[in-house]
Amino acid sequence: MDRRNLLKVALATSLMPLDVATAAASAQPDSSGQRFSFAFLSDTHIRPELEADRACAMCFEQISASDSDFVIHGGDHVEDALETGRARATMLMDLYQRTEKAHLRKPVRHVLGNHDCLGVFPKSGVAPDERDYGKQFYIDRFGPRYYTFDHKGVHFVVMDSIGLTADRNYEGRVDQEQLEWLRADLAALPHGQRIVVVTHIPLVTAMQCYEPESWLDTPHNWTFVVNGREVLRILRGYNVLAVLQGHSHVYEQIDLNGLRFLSTGAVAGADWRGAFLGTPEGYTEITIDGQSLTSRYRTYGFVAPDREDVPI
Numbered sequence: 001m002d003r004r005n006l007l008k009v010a011l012a013t014s015l016m017p018l019d020v021a022t023a024a025a026s027a028q029p030d031s032s033g034q035r036f037s038f039a040f041l042s043d044t045h046i047r048p049e050l051e052a053d054r055a056c057a058m059c060f061e062q063i064s065a066s067d068s069d070f071v072i073h074g075g076d077h078v079e080d081a082l083e084t085g086r087a088r089a090t091m092l093m094d095l096y097q098r099t100e101k102a103h104l105r106k107p108v109r110h111v112l113g114n115h116d117c118l119g120v121f122p123k124s125g126v127a128p129d130e131r132d133y134g135k136q137f138y139i140d141r142f143g144p145r146y147y148t149f150d151h152k153g154v155h156f157v158v159m160d161s162i163g164l165t166a167d168r169n170y171e172g173r174v175d176q177e178q179l180e181w182l183r184a185d186l187a188a189l190p191h192g193q194r195i196v197v198v199t200h201i202p203l204v205t206a207m208q209c210y211e212p213e214s215w216l217d218t219p220h221n222w223t224f225v226v227n228g229r230e231v232l233r234i235l236r237g238y239n240v241l242a243v244l245q246g247h248s249h250v251y252e253q254i255d256l257n258g259l260r261f262l263s264t265g266a267v268a269g270a271d272w273r274g275a276f277l278g279t280p281e282g283y284t285e286i287t288i289d290g291q292s293l294t295s296r297y298r299t300y301g302f303v304a305p306d307r308e309d310v311p312i
Contacts, residue, residue: 034152034153035287035288035289035290036069036151036152036287036288037066037067037068037069037285037286037287037288038068038069038070038071038072038151038285038286039063039066039068039070039071039072039106039283039284039285039286040071040072040074040198040244040262040264040283040284040285040286041059041063041071041072041073041074041264041267041283041284042073042074042075042076042111042113042200042246042247042264042266042267042283043074043075043076043113043246043247043249043266043267043268044056044059044073044076044077044078044096044266044267044268045076045077045078045079045080045115045266045267045268045271045272046077046078046079046092046095046096046099047078047079047092047095047272048095049272050272050273050304050305050306051272051302051304051305052079052268052272053095053099055267055268055272055281055300055302056096056099056103056267057099057102057103058300058301058302059267059281059282059283059300059302060099060100060103060104061103062298062300062301063104063106063283064103064104064105064106066285068106068285069106069107069151069152070106070107070108070109070151071104071106071107071108071109072108072109072110072111072156072158072198072244073108073109073110073111074111074113074198074199074200074244074245074246074247074264075110075111075112075113075114075115075116075200075246075247076113076114076115076116076200076246076247076266077093077096077110077113077115077116078092078093078095078096078115078116079092079115079268079271080092080115081093081115081116081117081118081119081137082114082115082117082118082119082120082121082124082170083120083121083123083124084124085119085124085125085126086118086119086124086125086126089118089119089124089137093116093137093141097141109149109156109158109198110138110142110143111158111159111198111199111200111246112135112138112142112145112146112160112161112162112200113162113200113246113247114162114170114200114201114222114247116135116137116138117134117135117137117138117162117164117170118132118133118134118136118137118138119133119134119137120133120134120164120168120169120170121168121169122168128168134164135160135162135164145160146158146159146160146178146181148185152288153194154194154195154196154241154288155189155193155194155195155196156195156196156197156198157182157185157186157195157196157197157198158198159174159178159182159197159198159199159231160174160175160178161173161174161199161200161201161203161225162200162201163175163220163226165219165220167219169219169220170220170222171220171221171222171226172201172202172221172222172223172224172225172226172228173225173226173227174199174225174227174228174230174231179230179231179234182231182234183234186234186235186238189238192239193238193239194239194241194288194291195238195239195240195241196240196241196242196243196244196288196293197235197240197242197243197244198243198244198245199225199243199244199245199246200245200246200247201222201223201224201225201245201246201247202223202224202225202245202246202247202248202261202263203224203225203228203231203232203243203245203261204224204228204232204243204254204256204261205223205224205245205248205252205254205261205263206252206254207223207224207248207250207252207263208223208224210277210312211223211248223248232259235259239291240259241260241288241291241293242260242261242262242286242293243259243260243261243262244262244264244284244286245261245262245263245264246263246264246266247263248263249265249266249268249269249270249271249276249277249279250263250265250276250277250278250279251263251264251265251279251282251284251297253295260293262284262286262295264282264283264284264297265279265280265281265282265283265284265297266279266281266282267281267282267283268281269281269282269304270308270309270310272304273304273306273307273308273309273310274304274307274308274309274310275309275310276309276310277310277311277312278311278312279297280299281299281300281302281304282297282298282299282300283297283298283300284296284297284298285297285298
C-alpha cells in the first residue's frame with residue numbers, strides 16, 4: 001500500500017485556522033528559563049520531480065532568515081526509501097542533505113520517519129540482510145534513532161516511532177528497549193524539568209476520525225503509535241510542555257488531561273500537489289517562554305505546479 005498514492009485519492013475537510021498563534025490554555029509564562037523559538041518542520045519528501053527540491057530550499061531559506069534558535073526535522077526526509085531501489089534512495093538522501101546544507105543555516109536535529117528506512121517493502125529489491133537495510137540507512141546519515149538534547153533549560157526527547165514488521169512493512173510502535181530508556185532518562189531529571197517530546201508517527205491524533213477511508217486498507221496501523229498508552233504512562237507526572245508529531249501532513253492540536261499533542265503540517269503538503277485536508281505546505285514555529293509553549297503554522301509561498309488540493 002503506497003501512502004503517496006493514497007494522498008492523491010483522499011476526500012476532504014478543513015481542520016483549524018492556519019497562520020494563527022495558539023497556546024495551551026493553562027500555560028502561563030514564568031521567570032524560569034530563557035524565551036526562545038525554534039522551527040518544527042516535517043515530511044519534506046524531497047525528490048527532483050514536482051519542484052520539490054526548489055520548494056524545500058524556499059522553506060529552508062525562510063527559516064534561516066527567522067529568529068529560530070534551531071530546527072527539528074520530524075522525519076520523512078525523502079520520497080522514498082521504503083520501496084525504491086538503493087540507487088534512487090541514495091540519490092534522494094544525497095539531494096536532501098545537499099539542500100539542507102546549502103539553505104538551512106541553523107542547527108538541525110533529525111527524527112526517523114518511515115520513508116527514511118531503506119528497502120523495507122519487498123518491491124525495493126533490497127535484501128533484509130544488507131548492511132544498511134531499514135533504519136541503518138537513516139542512522140548512517142543522521143545518527144541515533146532516539147536521543148535527547150537540552151536547550152535553554154528545556155529537555156528534548158527525540159523518539160523512534162517506526163516499528164518494522166516481520167512481513168516487511170511498518171506500523172507506529174515504540175520498541176521495548178526504547179521504553180526502558182525513556183523511563184530511565186525521565187527519572188534522572190530534576191523535579192519540574194520542562195520536557196518536549198518529538199515523534200514522527202503521532203502518539204495521539206484525531207486523524208482516524210477524518211482520514212481518507214482508503215487509508216484504512218493497510219496491513220498495519222500507519223496512523224498512530226499502537227502502544228502509545230505505554231508511552232503516555234511513562235510521561236504521566238512529568239512536566240511535558242508538548243509532544244511534537246509529524247507524519248499526518250495536517251496541522252492539528254489535541255489537549256489530553258493537560259498534555260498537549262501538536263502535529264505539524266508537511267513541508268510537502270499533499271506530497272507536492274497542493275494542500276492536504278486543509279493544511280497547505282508549511283512548518284510550525286514554536287516559542288517557549290517559561291511554562292508557556294505557543295505555536296504558529298507558517299506557509300512559505302510555494303505553489304505546486306500540478307496543484308490538486310486534497311480536501312476533507
